[in-house]
Amino acid sequence: MSMSNITSNAPVVIIGAGIAGLTAAYCLKQKGISAIIIEAADRVGGRMTSDTIGGHVVDRGAQFLSTEYRIIIDMLRDLGLSQQLCETSQCSAIVRVGQPRRLRASRPLDALNLFGFYPMLKLAWNTLLLSRKQKDLSLSDYSQWMEFDTESTSTWSNREIDPPITEYLFEPMLQGFYFQTPEETSKAMAVALSAFGIRRAKTLSLRYGLGNLPETLAQGMNLKLDTPVHAIECLDGKVLVHTASETLTAHHVIVAVPAPVAKNLIVQRLEKRMDEEMQALLATPYSASINIACVTDKDFALPSNLKNIYGLLIPRKDRTAVSAVGIENNKNRGDDAAGHLFNIMLSHRAALEQMQAADNAIVAFAAQSVSDYFPTLPTRIKQSRVYRWPAAEPLSPVGRAATLRSYRQRSTQQVPSVLLAGDYMSMPFTEGAAESGYWAASLVAKTTNQRLQGMPASGHP
Numbered sequence: 037m038s039m040s041n042i043t044s045n046a047p048v049v050i051i052g053a054g055i056a057g058l059t060a061a062y063c064l065k066q067k068g069i070s071a072i073i074i075e076a077a078d079r080v081g082g083r084m085t086s087d088t089i090g091g092h093v094v095d096r097g098a099q100f101l102s103t104e105y106r107i108i109i110d111m112l113r114d115l116g117l118s119q120q121l122c123e124t125s126q127c128s129a130i131v132r133v134g135q136p137r138r139l140r141a142s143r144p145l146d147a148l149n150l151f152g153f154y155p156m157l158k159l160a161w162n163t164l165l166l167s168r169k170q171k172d173l174s175l176s177d178y179s180q181w182m183e184f185d186t187e188s189t190s191t192w193s194n195r196e197i198d199p200p201i202t203e204y205l206f207e208p209m210l211q212g213f214y215f216q217t218p219e220e221t222s223k224a225m226a227v228a229l230s231a232f233g234i235r236r237a238k239t240l241s242l243r244y245g246l247g248n249l250p251e252t253l254a255q256g257m258n259l260k261l262d263t264p265v266h267a268i269e270c271l272d273g274k275v276l277v278h279t280a281s282e283t284l285t286a287h288h289v290i291v292a293v294p295a296p297v298a299k300n301l302i303v304q305r306l307e308k309r310m311d312e313e314m315q316a317l318l319a320t321p322y323s324a325s326i327n328i329a330c331v332t333d334k335d336f337a338l339p340s341n342l343k344n345i346y347g348l349l350i351p352r353k354d355r356t357a358v359s360a361v362g363i364e365n366n367k368n369r370g371d372d373a374a375g376h377l378f379n380i381m382l383s384h385r386a387a388l389e390q391m392q393a394a395d396n397a398i399v400a401f402a403a404q405s406v407s408d409y410f411p412t413l414p415t416r417i418k419q420s421r422v423y424r425w426p427a428a429e430p431l432s433p434v435g436r437a438a439t440l441r442s443y444r445q446r447s448t449q450q451v452p453s454v455l456l457a458g459d460y461m462s463m464p465f466t467e468g469a470a471e472s473g474y475w476a477a478s479l480v481a482k483t484t485n486q487r488l489q490g491m492p493a494s495g496h497p
């Protein structure tokens with residue numbers, strides 16, 4: 037790439053306008069540092085985007101927020117969006133032997149019906165043991181959970197708690213929320229998920245869709261849409277960001293795209309200078325899913341045993357293809373459009389099998405797969421939309437928290453000119469993505485201020 041192609045200069049370039057990249061830009065803006073955001077798609081938000089179908093708001097990827105999401109809740113408040121936050125219904129259900137078992141957040145004893153007495157007793161004892169250990173750890177920052185990052189969820193839960201707890205609590209939660217198995221997921225994630233329960237977190241949605249947050253964040257920012265970045269390289273202490281039409285130079289680049297994309301952008305030109313942690317993090321694998329949004333006719337009624345529930349999880353012992361069903365009228369309780377809206381999520385394996393199928397075939401397959409619980413659904417769908425996510429969520433294999441911790445320590449000692457952000461760089465959900473953007477922006481702000489004050493600034497790639 038010749039220098040004559042260079043057309044723009046910016047102190048900071050952010051690649052990717054998902055919640056990670058936009059949080060980074062927001063944080064820099066608050067510190068008076070300007071950044072250019074380069075986004076491949078024609079809209080912002082990435083996996084945190086919403087559409088409207090038949091008058092219903094549909095969350096295409098991310099579905100829920102939590103009262104424990106500190107960074108996101110603060111940004112919603114600062115942006116004047118707090119009034120859009122709504123608590124979902126307090127009822128959910130997990131299937132066991134073909135029957136959905138209702139769980140009310142305020143009644144922990146409901147779980148007796150799902151787990152049985154002795155597993156429940158062991159769960160209660162372990163929860164008590166964990167409640168002290170987890171209380172000072174942040175549910176935004178995955179690197180803080182390193183002490184639990186020692187073995188897989190299944191190994192720990194089968195040994196220390198009870199196999200029914202693995203099968204009817206951790207497995208459906210990990211596959212239903214993250215499309216992952218307890219065998220491939222670190223105990224650190226299971227303990228962090230338990231901490232949401234221990235802290236009595238409430239599940240939240242946004243009245244006009246979760247996509248409203250990235251859209252509002254992006255307003256007034258220096259943003260280029262429809263501009264995929266092809267490569268990044270370091271030259272003479274600056275970073276070059278190559279797109280099809282131009283090359284931008286920056287002191288710092290925050291790469292806020294999923295790991296496989298980041299790896300492709302960086303590897304060709306920076307590989308020799310990458311440390312071990314960076315290489316390991318860029319190799320983070322992702323699960324896949326397909327989210328099928330279905331709007332029913334106006335007369336459709338929920339079966340009486342599923343009235344009021346906002347979500348149904350189907351464990352692998354009962355699962356054919358679907359791991360979770362969101363019932364949007366009970367999730368977003370301001371939704372008064374005609375008919376019911378379902379968000380049906382395929383498991384990782386089913387998603388890989390269906391990824392190339394036609395939309396109408398996927399809708400029919402998904403509706404049929406949940407017909408044991410919603411018998412009339414296959415014939416009552418009026419409108420539908422299919423969202424394919426080949427890289428839905430990063431896995432948390434044993435070691436990711438520890439690797440992340442050393443990457444952060446090393447980057448804090450000497451701030452690199454290329455910083456990684458995104459959900460694989462923290463908790464594997466929207467709040468973690470936001471936290472990773474905030475973390476990267478804080479380091480960039482620190483060195484930028486040092487440079488402006490004439491102090492020597494670091495800048496290794």
Ligand SMILES: Cc1cc2nc3c(=O)[nH]c(=O)nc-3n(C[C@H](O)[C@H](O)[C@H](O)COP(=O)(O)OP(=O)(O)OC[C@H]3O[C@@H](n4cnc5c(N)ncnc54)[C@H](O)[C@@H]3O)c2cc1C
Nearest residue numbers: 052054055056076082083097098099100265458459465466
């Ligand atoms: C089906 C599903 C359900 C989920 N449910 C929840 C949930 O209930 N709660 C929750 O908190 N989280 C949930 N998540 C996870 C959450 O959506 C993600 O963790 C989060 O949105 C990731 O944000 P990000 O900014 O790291 O990445 P992304 O949102 O993927 O953003 C990356 C951006 O980079 C852009 N990009 C890619 N390549 C390039 C390139 N070469 N050049 C420029 N730009 C590029 C992309 O277009 C995208 O806009 C869910 C995810 C899925 C898929």
